[in-house]
Amino acid sequence: MELQRIGVVGAGQMGNGIAHVCALAGYEVTLVDLSRDQLERAIETIEGNLARQASRGRISEAERGAAVARIKTGTDYGVLSGAGLVIEAVTEDERVKRQVYEQLCPRLTPGSFIATNTSSISVTRLAAATDRPERFIGLHFMNPVPVMTLVELIRGIATSDETYEMAQALVKRIGKVAANSEDFPAFIVNRILLPMINEAVYTLYEGVGTVEAIDTAMKLGANHPMGPLQLADFIGLDTCLSIMQVLYEGLADSKYRPCPLLVKYVEAGWLGRKTERGFYDYRGETPVPTR
Numbered sequence: 001m002e003l004q005r006i007g008v009v010g011a012g013q014m015g016n017g018i019a020h021v022c023a024l025a026g027y028e029v030t031l032v033d034l035s036r037d038q039l040e041r042a043i044e045t046i047e048g049n050l051a052r053q054a055s056r057g058r059i060s061e062a063e064r065g066a067a068v069a070r071i072k073t074g075t076d077y078g079v080l081s082g083a084g085l086v087i088e089a090v091t092e093d094e095r096v097k098r099q100v101y102e103q104l105c106p107r108l109t110p111g112s113f114i115a116t117n118t119s120s121i122s123v124t125r126l127a128a129a130t131d132r133p134e135r136f137i138g139l140h141f142m143n144p145v146p147v148m149t150l151v152e153l154i155r156g157i158a159t160s161d162e163t164y165e166m167a168q169a170l171v172k173r174i175g176k177v178a179a180n181s182e183d184f185p186a187f188i189v190n191r192i193l194l195p196m197i198n199e200a201v202y203t204l205y206e207g208v209g210t211v212e213a214i215d216t217a218m219k220l221g222a223n224h225p226m227g228p229l230q231l232a233d234f235i236g237l238d239t240c241l242s243i244m245q246v247l248y249e250g251l252a253d254s255k256y257r258p259c260p261l262l263v264k265y266v267e268a269g270w271l272g273r274k275t276e277r278g279f280y281d282y283r284g285e286t287p288v289p290t291r
């Protein structure tokens, strides 16, 4: 049966982007978060991003209006009862994700699918925390979701063919391209990307270069569109640290140890763009390096 209603749990940077692309593709979307403020901010972001796409002629005015009208919000998981698929995009913390599944599963019909947008945690282990491991899959969107084309598809050990086919069809309908990854820590993109970001933080920590020198070096010397520290701020330093911890513990290899300076920034609550401070300070007109 074709999916009609999609639930998204977690209205942070990823959740709002996932809601955006699903609504634009014609799905009815219900976005849930614990925080009303976060939901209001998410709707503002989605409306702003859709308006930008319309002003650039990428979508029509009618498509913009219809997408906005398809998104509902709520703070209670009960509003997700009619969803054929719920995509979980809450904080990258296994305990938090487990709590969400515990509350979510009893409210869903047995036929509903659940997907996680985790960047690094084992899909098989998360699936085992639900009442439907065979209807559970990893759907790893990239940030910013409306712009980035890739979605990694990660099957847990119990994921059924039906669930995998549903996910493939969804990725196609929202106009994205899927890459399959086996269920190993951090999958493909982050297994490669995060050690590079962590190494950039070590480079800063050891005084090899300043924030500006490191980012300029990688932009102009390796042709990266963003410097690694700028990218870390964009991803969120808490998310970067969690992914490094998952790699470090999951692969039991010291080469993945998180840089102490990354830990310090997270302890300070300087999480990057989302808190307006990370390796750069975003409170003024132009970002200023914090070291």
Ligand code: NAD
Residues within 6 Å of the ligand: 009, 010, 011, 012, 013, 014, 015, 032, 033, 034, 035, 038, 089, 090, 091, 092, 093, 096, 099, 100, 117, 118, 119, 120, 140, 141, 142, 143, 234, 235, 236, 239, 274
């Ligand atoms: P974020 O911090 O921007 O948002 C997380 C949201 O989850 C917040 O709005 C928070 O209020 C909400 N939340 C927390 N507990 C909740 C609960 N019990 N019920 C409902 N909502 C709850 O984080 P993000 O960057 O959007 O990341 C979300 C997920 O997406 C993580 O698993 C992350 O690893 C993954 N991801 C992130 C990126 C990235 O670049 N940031 C890229 C791909 C995947």
